[in-house]
Amino acid sequence: MSAQLRYNEYYQMQETFDFLYERSMNNATKGIDLLGIITSKRNIMLAYRTIKSNKGSITAGTDRMTISNYKDIDFDKLISEIRNQIENFQPNPVKRVIIPKDNGKHRPLGIPTMRDRIIGQMFLQVLAPICEAKFYKHSYGFRENRSAHHAISRCQHLINQASCHYVVDVDIKSFFDNVNHKKLMSQLYTIGVRDKRVLAIIGKMLKAEVVGVGVPTKGTPQGGLC
Numbered sequence: 001m002s003a004q005l006r007y008n009e010y011y012q013m014q015e016t017f018d019f020l021y022e023r024s025m026n027n028a029t030k031g032i033d034l035l036g037i038i039t040s041k042r043n044i045m046l047a048y049r050t051i052k053s054n055k056g057s058i059t060a061g062t063d064r065m066t067i068s069n070y071k072d073i074d075f076d077k078l079i080s081e082i083r084n085q086i087e088n089f090q091p092n093p094v095k096r097v098i099i100p101k102d103n104g105k106h107r108p109l110g111i112p113t114m115r116d117r118i119i120g121q122m123f124l125q126v127l128a129p130i131c132e133a134k135f136y137k138h139s140y141g142f143r144e145n146r147s148a149h150h151a152i153s154r155c156q157h158l159i160n161q162a163s164c165h166y167v168v169d170v171d172i173k174s175f176f177d178n179v180n181h182k183k184l185m186s187q188l189y190t191i192g193v194r195d196k197r198v199l200a201i202i203g204k205m206l207k208a209e210v211v212g213v214g215v216p217t218k219g220t221p222q223g224g225l226c
Contacts, residue, residue: 002145004050011046017129024133024192034195038126039086044079047121051114056223061113062093062211070114082119089201091116091208094221108177110210110221120205127193134191177219181206184220 008014016037023029037043048070051057057067070078095111112120128144135143140151158164184206185199193199209215 003053004144007046007049007053011042011049013042013046013125016043017125020126021129021133024130027192029130029192030194032195034126034193035086035197038122038198039083041079043122043125044082044118045075047118047125048075048078050125051117051121056111057114057117059111060095061111061116062095063113063115065114067114082115082122085115086119086201089119089204091205093209093211096210096212097223107222109223110208111223112208116205116208123198123202123205127188127198130192131188176222179220180218 005014008017020029020032020037023032052067052070060066092113092115094116097109097111098106099109101107132143138154140146140148140154155167181203185203188199188202206220207215207217208221210221
């Protein structure tokens with residue numbers, strides 16, 4: 001059992017995620033109170049625990065806070081504060097960091113504040129099963145419980161059973177930097193994210209000001225959760 005699944009079970013969220021996955025598979029997500037699930041105590045606690053276990057939790061955002069600043073916080077107070085912030089959500093400015101790539105080039109990363117990382121994780125946890133139900137079953141990149149080993153196994157199957165012997169390597173230049181916000185939001189709705197309050201907040205997340213750059217009109221910052 002993966003660490004994330006253990007967390008899901010411990011905070012009693014796995015049954016909810018399974019419910020969302022099943023409803024999405026059956027195109028029946030309309031009318032679900034997604035924001036209510038996102039802001040539930042159990043989901044907030046799970047998000048905090050997940051962020052805490054991430055190595056990036058020791059990296060400060062623009063507010064100079066890391067997960068260590070939350071170690072002595074009263075959780076009921078934290079939950080109340082997060083719920084209040086979501087009611088009129090405004091993302092904090094995103095810290096911009098440039099890191100070197102193996103090919104000598106550089107990649108810009110966006111580092112949200114710890115508060116926004118927790119909120120982003122809250123949304124990710126609830127939206128993931130809805131989206132997973134609609135993703136292509138033989139897509140393996142950046143998905144839970146999938147790895148390069150699964151992709152290799154699939155390729156071996158196609159070689160042996162379907163006599164496929166060619167590999168096409170395609171890389172879309174600066175893909176994440178050029179994601180069209182309007183099309184992304186439309187796709188989320190089509191997939192099954194029908195709670196307009198949730199979509200409105202995601203829209204604000206996408207347009208969080210990046211320090212030194214300004215308010216983005218396209219793209220999703222690598223390093224964030226959306």
